Amino acid sequence: QQALSGVVQAGDLAIDATVGNGHDLVFLAKQVGIRGHVLGFDIQTAALQQARARIAGAGLGERVSLRLCGHENMVAALPVEWPGQVAAVMFNLGYLPGFDKSLVTRAETTVIALSQALSVLRAGGLISLLAYRGHPGGAAEVTAVDAWLAQCGRQCRVVRHDSPGPILYLVERLA
Numbered sequence: 536q537q538a539l540s541g542v543v544q545a546g547d548l549a550i551d552a553t554v555g556n557g558h559d560l561v562f563l564a565k566q567v568g569i570r571g572h573v574l575g576f577d578i579q580t581a582a583l584q585q586a587r588a589r590i591a592g593a594g595l596g597e598r599v600s601l602r603l604c605g606h607e608n609m610v611a612a613l614p615v616e617w618p619g620q621v622a623a624v625m626f627n628l629g630y631l632p633g634f635d636k637s638l639v640t641r642a643e644t645t646v647i648a649l650s651q652a653l654s655v656l657r658a659g660g661l662i663s664l665l666a667y668r669g670h671p672g673g674a675a676e677v678t679a680v681d682a683w684l685a686q687c688g689r690q691c692r693v694v695r696h697d698s699p700g701p702i703l704y705l706v707e708r709l710a
């Protein structure tokens with residue numbers, strides 16, 4: 536959120552690729568302001584219910600749309616005027632805390648979603664991605680993300696922040 540706060544401005548379009556409990560969604564909705572908009576994706580009804588309640592509680596419902604849909608379908612679900620105009624796409628991988636831990640993000644679909652996210656960003660736009668290695672499939676997902684980033688070439692600038700826990704990737708679209 537700190538890295539994105541300098542990138543996502545009032546009036547911007549932004550995407551939350553893993554809505555979950557809606558914490559990042561609230562952050563993005565505040566950043567885009569009353570004239571901006573945030574589109575959020577999750578595969579779980581429970582997640583969207585939690586997030587909807589959080590957004591409504593913060594009085595930000597007007598600037599948010601939610602899709603019960605995998606982020607690997609992001610481009611197809613986007614309004615026609617969004618591609619090339621998106622300021623940021625946030626990914627917080629893994630499972631929904633407090634719910635079914637088998638409903639996790641998966642390497643195969645995560646890299647599809649990353650390609651789509653990069654394709655819809657404006658120049659200077661940012662993908663943030665938080666990845667966890669502790670759950671089944673988590674380490675493989677990190678390997679897949681690293682492989683995807685390695686083939687991005689000069690299209691983007693990547694910063695990887697390692698920690699004993701999650702890894703934070705910041706991917707800036709250059710042109």
Ligand code: SAM
Nearest residue numbers: 553554555556557558559577605606627631640
């Ligand atoms: N960003 C959230 C927040 O601020 O509360 C936390 C996200 S949680 C760690 C990960 C979420 O990704 C879960 O709610 C899970 O249902 C969702 N998810 C799993 N696979 C997905 C997919 N293919 N597309 C979109 N969301 C997915």
